[in-house]
Amino acid sequence: MNRKSLYPGTFDPVTYGHLDIIERASKLYDEVFVCVAHSEEKKPLFSVKERVSMLKKATANVKNVTVEDFKGLVVEYAREKGTRVIIRGLRMISDFEFEFQMALTNRKLAKDIETVFMMTSDSYSYLSSKLIKEAVTLGADVKSFVPSFVADKLKEKLSKK
Numbered sequence: 001m002n003r004k005s006l007y008p009g010t011f012d013p014v015t016y017g018h019l020d021i022i023e024r025a026s027k028l029y030d031e032v033f034v035c036v037a038h039s040e041e042k043k044p045l046f047s048v049k050e051r052v053s054m055l056k057k058a059t060a061n062v063k064n065v066t067v068e069d070f071k072g073l074v075v076e077y078a079r080e081k082g083t084r085v086i087i088r089g090l091r092m093i094s095d096f097e098f099e100f101q102m103a104l105t106n107r108k109l110a111k112d113i114e115t116v117f118m119m120t121s122d123s124y125s126y127l128s129s130k131l132i133k134e135a136v137t138l139g140a141d142v143k144s145f146v147p148s149f150v151a152d153k154l155k156e157k158l159s160k161k
């Protein structure tokens with residue numbers, strides 16, 4: 001049986017927290033589709049093309065991972081990819097409420113699709129794309145939070161703002 005899973009998110013930009021989840025998922029599933037949501041309502045700093053390209057570069061060493069963008073419902077996209085597993089990461093209790101709502105909504109929409117939560121590794125529990133962007137705006141070096149090419153892109157992008 002080919003066990004597939006789908007890891008959706010905004011990834012604006014990818015952090016070591018996301019990469020940790022992707023690497024761990026790649027050991028549990030034969031194929032992991034990392035799906036970048038357009039998330040226009042969140043007004044992302046990076047375009048969907050840039051987010052996909054950064055993720056592709058950051059996961060180039062993980063063979064069974066494919067990165068794509070998607071629009072629309074995650075459950076529909078999961079069906080399209082032939083997977084019944086949606087992976088989400090959990091950091092703090094504060095993630096729980098939103099993730100709980102979303103998992104239950106998705107289950108109502110598609111009973112056959114299951115959301116699987118992976119707990120963050122302790123060293124990444126505080127990492128979020130949002131805080132990293134704020135830190136760069138304030139002049140912080142974020143190379144321990146994101147791959148160095150992502151840190152450079154953040155600096156470049158935020159210095160133009």
Ligand code: ADP
Binds near residue numbers: 015
């Ligand atoms: P979204 O906009 O869908 O929440 P994100 O890119 O912020 O997209 O996050 C995608 C998923 O990765 C979410 O399930 C989020 O909880 C999880 N995640 C984000 N940062 C971390 C981290 N540091 N450790 C574990 N999971 C994380």
